Amino acid sequence: MTATSLVRLIAFLLLAAFITMPQGFAFLFEPLIAPGAPAIYNQGSLLVLTLQHLRTVCLATIASTVLAVALGIFVTRPSGAEFLPLSRSLVNIGQTFPPIAVLAIAVPLVGFGEKPTFIALFLYGLLPIFENTLTGLTQVSPLALEAARGMGMNARQRLVQVELPLALPVILAGIRLSVIISLGTATIGSTVAAKGLGEVIIAGLQSNNIAFVLQGGLVVALLAVLIHDGLGLVERVAARKLGRFLNEVP
Template sequence: MTGRSLLWRAAALVLLALFITAPQLFAFAFEPLTANGAPAIYNQGSLLSLTLSHLRIVFLATLASTILALGLGIFVTRPSGREFLPLSRSLVNIGQTFPPVAVLAIAVPLVGFGEKPTFIALFLYGLLPTFENTLTGLMEVSPQTLEAAKGMGMNPRQRLFQVELPLALPVILAGIRLSVIISLGTATIGSTVAAKGLGEVIIAGLQSNNVAFVLQGGLVVALLAVLIHDGLGMAERFVAGKLGRPADEVS
């Protein structure tokens, strides 16, 4: 990443932090998008609070889906679990089969309104990228490397934690990165079922025909996605560099 790219990303981070903590400073930029004396800045809640709530539900759902997907990926790449690979693939594909709105519609009668149905939708949508990348990363470990580890006296558990997972980590991180970005965007619809998040700003703008609100919610989500995508990408490249792998193999 060049110095200019880092400068732009640092500027975007500062801009985002200023906007969600002191949005009134940017009122002049959004006033041309309002009509009939409508407020230029979202005034039905704290943008900072909504952003933190949005990130919180994304983090929790991603953490849960990563734990399950990683566990399944490890299990089906072991000799005792290979026969369960087709079943595991079917399970993690459930989230991609139904639209997020359909998942929410099914979850609300079961768990009620709020964060829970949103968590379920994000959890299901986050499984597939991490699971598939875990499979890819583990299967890419060369048999020669495993044989060398075995020749050194490592048992299967040691080979997994000291050889396979470290070598597969850059690819697994790429799957987690994709899962996070999907969840960041999908979480906006959680506001339709009373979950706190940046979707509130967008929905408020649509209901009041206030383009400024819609743009504010969309811009914050977009900047979060870009910054988190880049941050996780840097982590992948760092890990790949430590392993002596070209960065473009995992990007």
């Protein structure tokens, strides 16, 4: 086991221990609190809030991936090339408006809770996946496509068996970026009553309890690092199976 792998394993074990048995870490946060204040977030389960946070991010990322990849495929076909500017404008909506503005617009339409947060994360996650899908598909070697045609593959078979597999590592990189953005952005969902780790941070800000703020921030940060590394590993495995590295242009 390499030193990096060991550090990741230790970080994962510490995170798992903290969200399942947070009281065991109270001594670390006691110097940060006022006399009589709780050292560990006590208005809900950190484990439940973490799972709910991840659930919202996961659902939004799946929805973003389906739409962004579908749009990327469509605009790289001859019949859809003219819709590229329109598609770019659509996926840029989430980046144009701050997530808090999307929440403000979504709440009157769908109410408080997880739904407006899902909408904000969905819109915010479209751009990196769409752009990486475009990059991956447009960089597929013409020689590979010509060879596929020579084997008698039709357009659908070339897409499924040649283009998407070759573009997969680049698409995965876009999904990884989208997930990391969503993990941090999801914390603001607690301002509209969505369950998640933002609830811990907001509770700390409202009660002037630095320990709560630090706990919420550390859990989100560790999740981001671990998920970033995990998805990066998936990308490298996919690249090796295709006989190329992520930084190579096909």
